[in-house]
Amino acid sequence: MPKPYPQEFRDDVVRVTRERDPGVTVEQIAKDFGVHPMTLFKWLRQADVDAGAKPGVTRTESAELRELRRRNKLLEQENEVLRRAAAYLSQANLPKRLYPLVSELAAEGIPVAVTCRVLNIARQPYYRWLARPVTDTEVIQAYRANALVDAHRDDPEFGYRFLADEARAGGQPMADRTAWRICSGNGWWSAFGKKQRGKGRKVGPPVHDDLVRRDFTAQGPNRLWLADITEHHTGEGKLYLCAIKDVWSNRIVGYSIDTRMKSCLAVAALNNAAARRGDLSGCVLHTDRGSQFRSRKFVRALDGYRMVGSMGRVGAAGDNAAMESFFGLLQNNVLDRHAWRSREQLRIAIVTWIERTYHRRRRQRSLSRLTPIEFETIMTPPASQAA
Numbered sequence: 387m388p389k390p391y392p393q394e395f396r397d398d399v400v401r402v403t404r405e406r407d408p409g410v411t412v413e414q415i416a417k418d419f420g421v422h423p424m425t426l427f428k429w430l431r432q433a434d435v436d437a438g439a440k441p442g443v444t445r446t447e448s449a450e451l452r453e454l455r456r457r458n459k460l461l462e463q464e465n466e467v468l469r470r471a472a473a474y475l476s477q478a479n480l481p482k483r484l485y486p487l488v489s490e491l492a493a494e495g496i497p498v499a500v501t502c503r504v505l506n507i508a509r510q511p512y513y514r515w516l517a518r519p520v521t522d523t524e525v526i527q528a529y530r531a532n533a534l535v536d537a538h539r540d541d542p543e544f545g546y547r548f549l550a551d552e553a554r555a556g557g558q559p560m561a562d563r564t565a566w567r568i569c570s571g572n573g574w575w576s577a578f579g580k581k582q583r584g585k586g587r588k589v590g591p592p593v594h595d596d597l598v599r600r601d602f603t604a605q606g607p608n609r610l611w612l613a614d615i616t617e618h619h620t621g622e623g624k625l626y627l628c629a630i631k632d633v634w635s636n637r638i639v640g641y642s643i644d645t646r647m648k649s650c651l652a653v654a655a656l657n658n659a660a661a662r663r664g665d666l667s668g669c670v671l672h673t674d675r676g677s678q679f680r681s682r683k684f685v686r687a688l689d690g691y692r693m694v695g696s697m698g699r700v701g702a703a704g705d706n707a708a709m710e711s712f713f714g715l716l717q718n719n720v721l722d723r724h725a726w727r728s729r730e731q732l733r734i735a736i737v738t739w740i741e742r743t744y745h746r747r748r749r750q751r752s753l754s755r756l757t758p759i760e761f762e763t764i765m766t767p768p769a770s771q772a773a
Contacts, residue, residue: 391421392658394642398737399426400433405734418742420759463496467504485515531568533558538574545576593680594695598672602708604634607762608663611639611671612709613655615647615678616716620726627716627736628655628678630671631709632663635765636750637758638712638740639663643733649681656687672696674706715744 403415403426416426435442474487488501502509511528530553537544537552544552550565569575604610610633617626628651629641640659644651660666671693673679679697688695698705720739726732745759753761 390661391425392640392661394654394658396429397433398643398733399741400429401730401734402738403430418738418746420741420746460500463500464504466496467491467501471505485512488512489516527568530558530560530564531572534565534568535572535574538569542577546570546574549574592675592697593685594697596672596698596705597670597694597696598698598705600704600707602633604632607632607634607766608666608669609634611659611669612706613652613671613673613679614706614709614713615651615676616713617647618721618726618732620729620732622727622729625729625732626651628652629709629712629740630655630659631712633708635758635762636712636753637745637762641740643736645729647678649678649683652676652678652681652684653687656684656691660691667692668694670694670696672698672706674698675700716740719743 399415399419399421402419403412406415412426412430413423416423419426431440432442432445434440436444436446470491471484471487474484484505484507488498488505488507491501492498498509498512502512533553533556534546534549537549537556541548541552546566546569547562549569550560550562553560553565598610602610602612611630612633613628613630615626615628617624623645625643625645626647627641627643629638631637632639639662640655640657642651642654642658644654656671669691671688673696675697678684679695685695703710716736716739720735721732726735746757749755749757756764
């Protein structure tokens, strides 16, 4: 069953259709972007409904309805947690008694995250308790940590020695070294003790090894992908593009465009690529050491698709040269052609060039003078195409 097109891709195709030149038909644009004309007409009608030009249920209303149902279910779960917790704690007012309650509610279908949030307890200690009984040493350590964090919350200026004094006064005796170890492990520093990092700081360590080592070859689709982010000025400010390229066919399998260069930009590009390509188990995604690609959100997204991460060195553009060459083409063919007045104008130009020109009209020598779409159509077995 074919996967649905990413929403960002649909919006871009609708923008290009509405801004088309005189004489250009909707069918021609659908062909340029590789979608069925009826599909494009449906997208246009939904866009008119969203804009209020036609009657119907808008995407916003549908999303609000789904959100209301989700929140209603969440409120029911939270009420059940509070009701059960009141009955549970009335029997024995002990903190450790909360963990069996979490297990019982989880068995009845209430997520552990919901129960822990309502009861204001952390999930990791619960999972540790679930794996093995809590020792007396860990109980003492937890009480000490609670005393220290309470003192730190009251007086963020205090260092670990003052925090230890406050904890001892509160009935939790400990050595200064013990207080330092607990505070250091949890990041509880004095407000005056650590300098804030500003611009010019060093790039963080890589979260993946370099598995590519400048060998930009692949024996099939979804074996090796490259990703990078570029930016360009407009009259309204900067516009950022995160693109993902399949080395096998040189096709841009996913991209995302936004006004801010945050981790969600890279995650959105990866999600859009996964929506188009299907099973990505074992696929290597090679990037530079940008913070967007080192973020926890992006790493979790890679793990969710069972992909393998790879990162080049700092300041070595050649480690991602195949992706830099694509951005060079984009720079010469679109970005530097003239000054862009608005972000919307530049966005339409980028999407049109990628989908119409680069994918379907620009022949490449490395692909035996075929376009990326032609190469994938010829080299993909018919059974895979039908799937």
